[in-house]
Amino acid sequence: MTKDMIVGLLGLFLGGGYALMAWMLPMSAVQDDVGPRLFPLIVGGVAFLAGLVLVLRERALPRENRKPFSFGFREEFSVYVKIATTVVAGIAYGMLLEPLGYVLATLGFMLLLTFLVSSKTVQNLVISFAFPLVTYVIFSNLLNLSLPRGILGEIFPYF
Amino acid sequence: MDEIFANLAIGFSTALTPMNLMWVVIGGFLGTVIGMLPGLGPATGVAILIPISYSMDPTTALVTMCAIYYGAMFGGSRASIMINTPGDASAIVTCFDGYPMTKNGEAGKALGISAIASFFGGMVGMIFLVFFTLPVAKMALKFGPGEMFSLLILALTATVTLAQGNLMKGFFAMALGFMIGTMGIDPQSGIFRFTFGVEALQEGVDFLVAMIGLYAVAEVFKNYRTVGKEISLDTSTIGKVWVSWKDFKQCLGSMIRSSPLGFVVGVLPGMGGTVATFMSYAMEKGLSKNPEKFGKGAIEGVAGPEAANNASSCGALVPLLTLGIPGSGTTAVMLGALMMLGVRPGPILFQMHPEIAWGVIASMMIGNVVLLLINMPLAIPLVQLLKIPTRIMLPLILGMAFMGTYFLNYSSFDFVLVTLFALGGFLLMKLEVPLPPLVLALILGETVELNFRNAMTISGGNLMFFLERPLSATFLGLAALSLVYFLWKNRKESLRSR
Numbered sequence: 001m002t003k004d005m006i007v008g009l010l011g012l013f014l015g016g017g018y019a020l021m022a023w024m025l026p027m028s029a030v031q032d033d034v035g036p037r038l039f040p041l042i043v044g045g046v047a048f049l050a051g052l053v054l055v056l057r058e059r060a061l062p063r064e065n066r067k068p069f070s071f072g073f074r075e076e077f078s079v080y081v082k083i084a085t086t087v088v089a090g091i092a093y094g095m096l097l098e099p100l101g102y103v104l105a106t107l108g109f110m111l112l113l114t115f116l117v118s119s120k121t122v123q124n125l126v127i128s129f130a131f132p133l134v135t136y137v138i139f140s141n142l143l144n145l146s147l148p149r150g151i152l153g154e155i156f157p158y159f
Numbered sequence: 160m161d162e163i164f165a166n167l168a169i170g171f172s173t174a175l176t177p178m179n180l181m182w183v184v185i186g187g188f189l190g191t192v193i194g195m196l197p198g199l200g201p202a203t204g205v206a207i208l209i210p211i212s213y214s215m216d217p218t219t220a221l222v223t224m225c226a227i228y229y230g231a232m233f234g235g236s237r238a239s240i241m242i243n244t245p246g247d248a249s250a251i252v253t254c255f256d257g258y259p260m261t262k263n264g265e266a267g268k269a270l271g272i273s274a275i276a277s278f279f280g281g282m283v284g285m286i287f288l289v290f291f292t293l294p295v296a297k298m299a300l301k302f303g304p305g306e307m308f309s310l311l312i313l314a315l316t317a318t319v320t321l322a323q324g325n326l327m328k329g330f331f332a333m334a335l336g337f338m339i340g341t342m343g344i345d346p347q348s349g350i351f352r353f354t355f356g357v358e359a360l361q362e363g364v365d366f367l368v369a370m371i372g373l374y375a376v377a378e379v380f381k382n383y384r385t386v387g388k389e390i391s392l393d394t395s396t397i398g399k400v401w402v403s404w405k406d407f408k409q410c411l412g413s414m415i416r417s418s419p420l421g422f423v424v425g426v427l428p429g430m431g432g433t434v435a436t437f438m439s440y441a442m443e444k445g446l447s448k449n450p451e452k453f454g455k456g457a458i459e460g461v462a463g464p465e466a467a468n469n470a471s472s473c474g475a476l477v478p479l480l481t482l483g484i485p486g487s488g489t490t491a492v493m494l495g496a497l498m499m500l501g502v503r504p505g506p507i508l509f510q511m512h513p514e515i516a517w518g519v520i521a522s523m524m525i526g527n528v529v530l531l532l533i534n535m536p537l538a539i540p541l542v543q544l545l546k547i548p549t550r551i552m553l554p555l556i557l558g559m560a561f562m563g564t565y566f567l568n569y570s571s572f573d574f575v576l577v578t579l580f581a582l583g584g585f586l587l588m589k590l591e592v593p594l595p596p597l598v599l600a601l602i603l604g605e606t607v608e609l610n611f612r613n614a615m616t617i618s619g620g621n622l623m624f625f626l627e628r629p630l631s632a633t634f635l636g637l638a639a640l641s642l643v644y645f646l647w648k649n650r651k652e653s654l655r656s657r
Binding site for chain 2: 003004006007008010011014015018021022025026034035036038039040043044046047050051053054057069071076079082083086087090091093094095097098106109110113114116117118120123127131132135139143144145146147
């Protein structure tokens with residue numbers, strides 16, 4: 001599987017799927033308007049065609065010229081672990097932000113991230129505690145933008 | 160001519176208020192820092208710093224963003240010169256001769272000439288900008304939906320054809336951008352499209368959320384590979400950051416040549432600082448009496464590209480301000496931010512609010528001077544920032560990115576979107592799918608579709624409408640021409656490699 005082949009298949013599937021969904025949209029209710037289907041159909045068509053050209057072009061290449069593509073999961077395992085952890089951290093951050101409040105949620109987020117890339121404990125702790133506190137003060141108090149208070153807001157209602 | 164001066168006068172009176180002046184300095188400083196640090200490009204920097212502009216009025220916000228954008232152009236070369244790692248793509252070329260200059264003990268000279276050349280290129284670029292904006296804005300007022308649609312198609316096609324890379328993958332990226340852009344309520348018919356029943360997607364995907372995911376977080380993913388492998392930096396041997404008169408005269412020719420080149424390249428969508436710097440370098444090396452010095456520390460090799468770079472960022476502002484069409488990731492972010500603030504760049508802006516448009520132009524001229532003053536004396540302290548190790552930078556960048564995201568819509572679902580876009584962006588980068596067409600299609604998608612549908616309404620469903628109107632046909636013709644150019648350029652490459 002080469003890079004272009006993967007992109008080509010993505011084009012075929014995404015373009016085709018999108019166009020199919022567009023086809024199922026209702027036609028226009030208003031007399032004049034072209035309708036919400038036409039533009040998506042064209043876009044899906046472009047993606048599909050681009051994918052088709054890529055797939056056909058790759059298949060036309062002789063065997064030797066094909067450059068196989070791999071994500072390198074084995075060689076760069078630690079990098080992918082970091083990426084996966086960050087993804088989970090990001091989603092968890094989103095879910096916990098409102099219940100825990102900005103300061104606590106960001107603290108947890110930063111702790112996870114700093115320890116992911118560095119083993120210097122003191123530095124990591126300093127950054128993880130300082131960042132949410134400093135930014136909270138600057139943005140919430142100085143610039144008057146609202147950040148979620150969460151649990152801490154219940155305990156310290158006047159900050 | 161008189162009109163231009165009158166407008167500039169309005170502009171300067173807006174720009175010279177204490178508030179705006181202060182933010183030019185702050186923005187320029189922040190931009191320089193952002194541009195300097197590898198892993199954090201101007202697009203990301205502008206996106207993350209947008210929340211600062213919330214409490215400002217639109218003019219000040221625009222002034223700040225331009226100052227950040229502009230500052231990043233000054234700062235990008237610092238890392239190139241000192242540690243051979245470009246701060247962003249347009250600073251790559253500065254590594255070629257800037258780093259050898261540091262190794263020759265001429266770091267101070269390199270830092271100095273890069274600041275001076277940036278200033279020079281910026282001044283020339285601003286003068287061109289001033290002369291070009293008014294006629295273009297006036298012409299654009301006469302555009303109907305047909306012309307706008309074709310112009311947008313031209314801009315998007317150019318982004319695919321004029322940039323490097325695979326044509327089909329570029330069009331795929333563009334289509335992908337459109338697809339994401341159509342998610343949400345269709346403004347003209349009121350129905351939901353492609354929301355998969357997810358309530359949070361009803362408003363569609365916020366462009367800036369996508370940008371932060373694609374540019375900031377995905378960059379962090381890329382940088383996870385090099386975390387821990389830190390480069391040592393010795394700043395004690397920089398010497399004085401100054402350029403002798405003799406050196407300046409030596410570089411004058413390259414600066415004078417590269418600035419207009421940079422400006423023209425910057426105007427064209429799909430081409431920006433990166434192309435401008437490479438072209439300038441090639442030109443200077445070709446015209447030089449001592450081409451063998453290039454690559455070993457030729458000062459013209461730093462001066463030319465730096466001037467071209469700043470001139471091109473002025474050029475990129477022409478389509479952004481006069482037509483509302485961004486030509487690059489960074490200008491797309493600026494457009495997104497402006498739309499969020501309720502300012503819509505384009506010919507209407509020049510007509511209804513000339514003080515905003517010209518205020519920005521005037522403040523960029525002021526900013527040019529300010530940045531020169533920041534960058535020369537403060538070069539050495541600023542360069543210390545390069546010593547901050549990646550393992551501290553990356554979590555901080557992520558923290559700022561997510562915080563900035565929250566302020567966009569106060570929605571924590573956006574954090575999920577940012578993460579998904581980051582994954583997608585990383586995947587696309589690995590597959591060598593170009594991102595600029597995706598980004599531009601994403602932000603322009605709604606406008607493209609709107610103009611398309613309006614034009615179709617006017618023409619009564621006649622697709623040939625776009626070819627019947629002369630201006631519209633010209634734009635589409637140019638788009639086709641750029642396709643031909645691309646294929647011809649690639650035909651030459653593949654013939655040569657046989």
